[in-house]
Amino acid sequence: MGIPMLAMVIIWYLGGAMVIEEQLTIGLIITYTATLNLMVPSLIRIIEFASSIPNELTALMRVKELCDLSLIRSEHDSSVNAERHSEQSPSFEAMILADMSFSYHENSPLFSNLDLTFNKGRAHLINGGNGAGKSTLLTILSGELQPLSGHIKLDATDLNGLPNRSQSISMVPQKIHIISDSIRNNVTFGMDVDQDKILKALHHVGLGKWVEHLDQGIDHIIKDARSELSGGQIQKLGLARAILRDTPILLMDEPTNNLDSEAVKRLINIIQAQKQSKIVVIVSHDDRLFDAVDRVVYLENDSFRNATRVTETPSEEG
Ligand SMILES: Nc1ncnc2c1ncn2[C@@H]1O[C@H](COP(=O)(O)OP(=O)(O)O)[C@@H](O)[C@H]1O
Numbered sequence: 001m002g003i004p005m006l007a008m009v010i011i012w013y014l015g016g017a018m019v020i021e022e023q024l025t026i027g028l029i030i031t032y033t034a035t036l037n038l039m040v041p042s043l044i045r046i047i048e049f050a051s052s053i054p055n056e057l058t059a060l061m062r063v064k065e066l067c068d069l070s071l072i073r074s075e076h077d078s079s080v081n082a083e084r085h086s087e088q089s090p091s092f093e094a095m096i097l098a099d100m101s102f103s104y105h106e107n108s109p110l111f112s113n114l115d116l117t118f119n120k121g122r123a124h125l126i127n128g129g130n131g132a133g134k135s136t137l138l139t140i141l142s143g144e145l146q147p148l149s150g151h152i153k154l155d156a157t158d159l160n161g162l163p164n165r166s167q168s169i170s171m172v173p174q175k176i177h178i179i180s181d182s183i184r185n186n187v188t189f190g191m192d193v194d195q196d197k198i199l200k201a202l203h204h205v206g207l208g209k210w211v212e213h214l215d216q217g218i219d220h221i222i223k224d225a226r227s228e229l230s231g232g233q234i235q236k237l238g239l240a241r242a243i244l245r246d247t248p249i250l251l252m253d254e255p256t257n258n259l260d261s262e263a264v265k266r267l268i269n270i271i272q273a274q275k276q277s278k279i280v281v282i283v284s285h286d287d288r289l290f291d292a293v294d295r296v297v298y299l300e301n302d303s304f305r306n307a308t309r310v311t312e313t314p315s316e317e318g
C-alpha cells in the first residue's frame with residue numbers, strides 16, 4: 001500500500017512543479033497517474049519476487065550441496081557396492097541412537113548422551129513443546145545433521161556408512177517443497193513409477209478425487225503451489241511422495257499440520273499400515289496422534305543451558 005501512495009506523491013509533486021513552470025499540463029499528469037495505477041500490481045509482484053530470491057537461492061544452494069554430496073558418496077562407493085545396489089532396498093529391525101550428543105551452540109547442549117531405540121513394527125511418536133528439539137532429533141535420525149558424538153546404527157550398519165541413504169530413509173519434512181512441475185513429477189521426484197502406483201498413492205492420501213477432476217490428471221502442472229494448493233493438499237503430496245518411495249524407514253515432521261480431522265484419520269490408517277514393515281518415527285505435538293502410535297518419547301527443554309530431558313510414556317497398547 002505504501003509504494004503506490006509514494007509514487008503518487010512523487011508524480012504530483014514533480015508534476016505540479018512542472019505544471020507551474022508550464023512544462024506539463026494537468027491532463028498529462030492525470031494520464032501518468034492512470035498509467036501508474038495499471039502498473040502498480042505488476043510492480044508489486046516484481047518487488048515481491050525479487051525479495052524472495054535470497055530464500056530461493058539458499059534452498060537451491062542446499063539442494064546443490066546435497067546433490068554434490070550424494071554424487072561424491074555414490075562415486076566413492078560405486079565399485080564396492082555394485083552388488084548391494086542391485087539388491088532390493090534393505091530392511092532394518094531397529095534404528096539405534098547410542099550415547100548421542102548434539103548442540104547448535106557451544107556451551108548449550110541440546111542433547112546429551114541420549115540413548116534411544118526405534119524398532120520396526122511400531123509407530124514411535126516424538127512429542128514435546130516448541131523448541132524442545134523434536135525436528136532436530138528427526139533430522140539427526142535422517143542423517144542430514146551429524147551428532148557431535150555417539151552414533152546412529154541401522155541394525156549393525158552405521159547410518160553414515162549406508163551405501164545410499166536415500167534408498168533407506170524417507171523424510172516428510174514440516175515444510176514440503178512443491179516444484180513447478182506436474183503432479184506426477186512432484187510425487188515421483190524422478191523415480192520411474194507406474195501410473196497405477198502413483199494414482200494408488202494419491203488415493204491413499206486423499207488426493208484421488210482432486211486429481212480425477214483435473215483435465216490433465218496427474219500430468220496437471222502446478223504453476224504456483226502457494227496460490228493453487230491448500231496447505232492440506234501440499235501436506236498430502238509430501239506424504240504420497242514418501243509412500244511411493246517405500247523405504248524401510250519413514251520419518252515425518254508434524255504431518256498433521258494443515259490436515260482436517262478426516263485427513264488425520266486417513267493419516268492414522270497410513271501410519272498403521274506403514275509400520276507393519278517399517279520403522280516409523282513421527283514428530284508431532286498433535287494429541288490426535290496419541291492413539292495411533294505404540295510409544296511416545298517426550299522431549300522437554302525449558303532452558304538454553306541444559307540439554308533436553310527425554311522421557312517415555314508407553315501408550316495403553318504398550
Ligand atoms: N539451524 C539452527 N541453528 C541454531 N539453532 C537452531 C537451529 N534449528 C533449531 N535451533 C534451535 O534448537 C532448538 C530446538 O529446535 P527444534 O528442533 O526446531 O525444536 P522443535 O521441533 O521441538 O520445535 C530451539 O531452541 C531452536 O531455536
Ligand SMILES: [Mg+2]
Pocket residue numbers: 134135136174
Ligand atoms: Mg519442529
